[in-house]
Amino acid sequence: MKEKKKNNLKSICKYKKGDVEKNMDLILSLVESPKYICKKCARVSNNKKYLCHSLNMKPKT
Numbered sequence: 290m291k292e293k294k295k296n297n298l299k300s301i302c303k304y305k306k307g308d309v310e311k312n313m314d315l316i317l318s319l320v321e322s323p324k325y326i327c328k329k330c331a332r333v334s335n336n337k338k339y340l341c342h343s344l345n346m347k348p349k350t
């Protein structure tokens with residue numbers, strides 16, 4: 290029996306309003322000290338996996 294554990298990894302870019310509310314804890318943890326920005330959606334995250342077109346932001350020095 291093949292059963293792949295599907296990681297419910299979904300880019301926050303794809304989140305709709307309702308999703309945002311449901312996943313607020315996750316989103317809050319992702320947008321804390323963000324390192325990446327999505328070129329398409331202007332969303333930010335500290336984990337590029339959660340962005341559809343992540344772009345590494347230059348660290349502020």
Ligand SMILES: [Zn+2]
Nearest residue numbers: 302327330341
């Ligand atoms: Zn995006």
